[in-house]
Amino acid sequence: xxxxxxxxxxxxxxxxxxxxxxxxxxxxxxxxxxxxxxxxxxxxxxxxxxxxxxxxxxxxxxxxxxxxxxxxxxxxxxxxxxxxxxxxxxxxxxxxxxxxxxxxxxxxxxxxxxxxxxxxxxxxxxxxxxxxxxxxxxxxxxxxxxxxxxxxxxxx
Numbered sequence: 768x769x770x771x772x773x774x775x776x777x778x779x780x781x782x783x784x785x786x787x788x789x790x791x792x793x794x795x796x797x798x799x800x801x802x803x804x805x806x807x808x809x810x811x812x813x814x815x816x817x818x819x820x821x822x823x824x825x826x827x828x829x830x831x832x833x834x835x836x837x838x839x840x841x842x843x844x845x846x847x848x849x850x851x852x853x854x855x856x857x858x859x860x861x862x863x864x865x866x867x868x869x870x871x872x873x874x875x876x877x878x879x880x881x882x883x884x885x886x887x888x889x890x891x892x893x894x895x896x897x898x899x900x901x902x903x904x905x906x907x908x909x910x911x912x913x914x915x916x917x918x919x920x921x922x923x
């Protein structure tokens with residue numbers, strides 16, 4: 768058994784909750800704003816017995832990992848929670864909170880299991896902070912994408 772590590776990041780998006788939710792829910796386009804994610808593909812519902820199943824490919828620093836994840840909890844416009852099925856052991860959640868008609872807080876928490884020897888290095892300041900910083904940069908790109916699209920739609 769390995770060690771589970773957790774990273775949590777938050778951003779405040781200047782857009783209505785519905786716009787933020789809709790952008791996040793488009794899982795196939797996550798690679799546009801998540802730098803380490805090469806692709807996310809929704810598994811065909813017709814040939815799959817598990818609902819809300821996706822195939823993920825992570826590519827970073829010469830490493831490539833693939834896994835399937837299933838959304839295990841969905842509260843419309845409030846929360847998504849997922850867990851990997853085979854491959855890289857991961858789980859996480861994203862929580863959306865509407866602060867006003869035009870402001871939405873997004874809280875992303877991701878946990879993953881690594882072998883104990885590798886996890887020891889990740890827990891130390893440099894590597895652990897690197898992952899958190901990368902996740903924060905990703906969620907900030909998400910914020911920028913939502914705000915840009917929202918502003919664009921307002922001007923049309």
